Amino acid sequence: MELKSEYAIRSRWQGRTEPTLSIICLTYNHAPFIRKTLESFLQQETDFPFEVIVHDDASTDATAAIIAEYAARYPGIVKPIYQQQNQFSLGVPFSTRLFARAAGRYIAYCEGDDYWTDPRKLQIQVDFLERHHDYVLTYHDAFMFNSQGVIRSPQFTGKLRQDASARELMQGRPFSTLTVCFRNLLQELPPELLGVEVLDICWWSLLGAHGKGKFIDEIKPAAYRVHEGGIFSMRPSRxxxxxxxxxxxxxxxxxxxxxxxxxxxxxxxxxxxxxxxxxxxxxxxxxxxxxxxxxxxxxxxxxxxxxxxx
Structure with a gap:
């Protein structure tokens, strides 16, 4: 699918400029993948404005240069943050800090080595949350793949394909972060959670205090990439x-x-x-x-x- 210009994307937003949703994307040495990721964001068909906050954590490859290319082409949508020193190695939970910088009422999260496959994903998720105020997040399925092909599809089976109660969210029920769209309610972490590496468990638990989770089957599965540079997926089981x-x-x-x-x-x-x-x-x-x-x-x-x- 050919990428539209920023003018063409904005033409669907009926003159509105304040983002309804913020896409948060963390990258580090994702030069082989980041184009596919950013283009899956820009191909989203929405009737509301969105922004793309891309945080590059001092990559040592061409990731920052590729981000700069898209930021120049889409200056009103792609908003880069470039670190001079790697924040992950310092134990700084920067992903949660980005939520406070997001202008949108909703957050969608996808790291720079994954991508979305459904151009209607964000519209479907935001429409649901706008209509159902007792839900705090929505999510859908994903498939895992590597350089050899698909490893597992679908990623979720059985009860994991059902809605999540507020209690299940507070107990840290697992989701694929690249599939989730949630209300922008997490501005900072409690002191006990600073330094936690698997932060998404903490996000879902804290969000459970505000409502339920909705599984949306009609959204096409997102693509979760497994590769040697993966922060979590390629760690040893132990x-x-x-x-x-x-x-x-x-x-x-x-x-x-x-x-x-x-x-x-x-x-x-x-x-x-x-x-x-x-x-x-x-x-x-x-x-x-x-x-x-x-x-x-x-x-x-x-x-x-x-x-x-x-």
Whole structure:
């Protein structure tokens, strides 16, 4: 599909200029992929204005130059941010900070190595959220692929293709970030969540305090690229578990502070389960025996008769 000019894109917006939606795109050394990503944004057919905030995290390849090319061609839509020093390596959660810089009431998120396949994606998602104020986000399916072809399609099966209750969102139900469109309600993170690498779990949990999630089957699956430079997908399985464990631990601390005991205990249970997954079979057996022994001792203490006062 040939790219339209900025004038042609804006002609659908009926003279409006203030963005209804902000597309957030984080890039780092995505020179082979970023054109496909940006063009999938610019091919979106919407009757509302949108902006594209592209954050380049001090790439060492040609990523920044390619972004500059599109920013020059679409100056009113593509708004680049260029870092001189890599923020990810400093532990700075820059993706959430970009939400505060977004002018749109809604946020759509897609990293610079993924892309969208449905030009009606944003229109469908925003239309739904405009009509249903009890929902805080919408999402759809994706397929995983690499240089050899499609790895998994669809990405979601079973219950993951259903709507998410507010409770499920607060429990960090998994979504593909490149499929989600949500209300722009997250301006900053609680202190407990600073330094978390798997931030999308935290986003969905915090958004769950504001409503439900809607799965929209009619949107064509987005394309999730698996490659050697992927921040999460190409990490060893053990390291991915450790990153998720850290996110769940930080969420437990957050919910403990604000007095949400049920969520505090839920995330503690997730942490315990992930800790067991990291152990060798022998260590796992020893840990389970220790847990059983502690439970038995606590039960005996509760059942033992207390001495009479006086």
């Amino acid at each position: 390291q991915r578990i450790q990153m998720t464990l850290h996110a769940h631990y930080c969420l437990a601390r957050y919910y403990q502070r604000i007095g949400k005991r049920e969520l505090y205990e839920y995330f503690l249970g997730q942490v315990a389960s992930e800790c067991l997954a990291l152990l060798s079979p022998l260590s796992k057996l020893q840990a389970l025996c220790g847990v059983a022994q502690n439970l038995a001792l606590n039960l005996l203490r509760r059942l033992a008769p207390r001495p009479a006062k006086g």
